[in-house]
């Protein structure tokens with residue numbers, strides 16, 4: 001009891017205290033005479049969390065966020081599933097950050113094209129690259145470019161209103177869809193494909209996507225993974241959403257679950273819960289009520305394990321379209337998370353008219369002056385410091401690769417800020433000479449005919465989207481083209 005009122009200062013909590021107070025270890029502010037100007041490239045979670053932490057940590061720092069699109073929030077707007085509105089609440093915190101006096105948002109600025117990274121380095125004391133992972137991993141199999149085959153990135157972008165995916169026009173006239181990969185993105189897509197339209201109608205899914213899904217003839221979705229049930233990348237909440245999805249029933253193969261029950265005892269807790277859920281769904285006879293529900297369901301979903309894509313098969317009648325996929329049957333070498341899929345030599349063909357490759361996103365290089373590891377598709381960095389590039393930092397998926405939820409991105413952005421503050425304190429990052437910041441970039445953008453969208457202009461777009469949504473019972477109806485966004489922003 002004696003100690004109940006005392007605060008225990010671990011090294012992390014001490015650092016967090018310093019971060020929030022803007023004070024060095026000695027208890028005295030030790031800032032350089034001119035206020036540091038930092039710019040961030042990318043207005044997704046990493047960009048906003050980096051800005052938020054920096055602004056809290058140093059009362060003298062100003063932060064400018066450059067975003068390629070006229071609208072902010074990255075994958076929170078264009079990735080997170082429309083039926084997961086609670087995840088999008090982070091937007092409220094990002095909005096508070098953007099409204100701070102020391103933070104400015106410049107939407108509609110494509111770094112690498114409208115401004116080079118070198119120009120940003122000349123204008124600011126530090127540049128943080130947080131532009132995410134906008135490419136997708138390819139399967140690298142013959143037939144990947146046939147029509148009817150889509151990347152998850154494009155499919156998700158289409159239903160979430162990403163302007164570059166507006167014309168995707170996926171053909172949902174087939175009965176069976178195959179999704180390759182078993183991560184949460186694959187599960188999001190399966191759910192959107194099979195959800196009752198009345199559920200989707202109440203979300204911010206775009207109206208054109210809703211209309212295509214309303215006409216969809218897809219009745220069966222198989223989610224295919226190269227390894228086994230104890231290696232699935234998706235998480236329990238998302239698998240449970242599939243299990244409980246109205247008007248659907250599961251279709252699993254008992255053979256995929258051989259030996260899985262015996263392995264349960266050695267699994268770490270979250271994976272154990274997930275595996276138990278899959279085992280129950282696949283192997284147990286359902287109770288009467290669940291049996292009845294499954295009997296009535298007109299749509300089917302299934303997880304398929306130990307299968308890798310080998311070839312996308314063309315339709316013999318229409319050779320530019322897909323009619324199926326050839327899968328290699330695998331076995332596992334090793335165990336646990338590290339187990340590797342190895343080929344058995346056996347093959348299996350599955351007929352389907354829609355194939356979505358959901359095997360991961362990947363970052364791209366946007367400027368040749370920035371070091372880029374094209375093998376790992378990340379910017380090589382040490383705790384967010386880009387290697388061999390003083391004054392350049394990175395955060396978010398560009399820093400770590402395309403894994404992790406928004407909370408993971410928060411933590412890794414926090415770590416990058418910690419590195420930058422250490423460099424400011426130690427003088428490794430020189431902030432002694434004044435820098436022009438947005439004064440010089442605004443002049444460059446004006447010369448180049450680029451019209452940045454401010455945060456208050458985004459708020460006009462936001463209000464209009466919310467207004468359009470309310471008229472049809474949705475939280476928002478997104479604008480689908482950059483032109484319309486710019487028009488509404490008054491550009």
Ligand code: FAD
Pocket residue numbers: 041042043044045046047066067068069072073074075076078079080081084087109110111112130131132133134156185188361366395396397398403404405406407409
């Ligand atoms: P991004 O969110 O991609 O942001 C990058 C930003 O940079 C974008 O706004 C982009 O337009 C901008 N940009 C790109 N190039 C340039 C350029 N040249 N110049 C200027 N700006 C540029 N996590 C959860 O916690 N819950 C979920 O439900 C969830 N669902 C997800 C669904 C999908 C489909 C995906 C792919 C991910 C999901 N995640 C979810 C993970 C989460 O979205 C990521 O952790 C997070 O968005 C990564 O943040 P980021 O800022 O690094 O990248």
Ligand code: NAP
Pocket residue numbers: 139180181182183184185186188225226227231232233234238308309358359360361402403404405
């Ligand atoms: P992911 O979780 O990394 O899953 C990728 C999947 O693709 C895995 O099943 C992987 O199998 C498979 N794969 C990779 N390369 C392959 C290949 N060459 N051939 C066959 N299969 C291959 O990626 P994601 O689904 O894109 O998700 C990205 C991140 O966003 C994740 O951290 C995810 O949790 C997060 N996210 C979260 C939510 C949510 O919280 N609701 C929603 C969406 C996304 P292996 O395991 O065998 O490599």
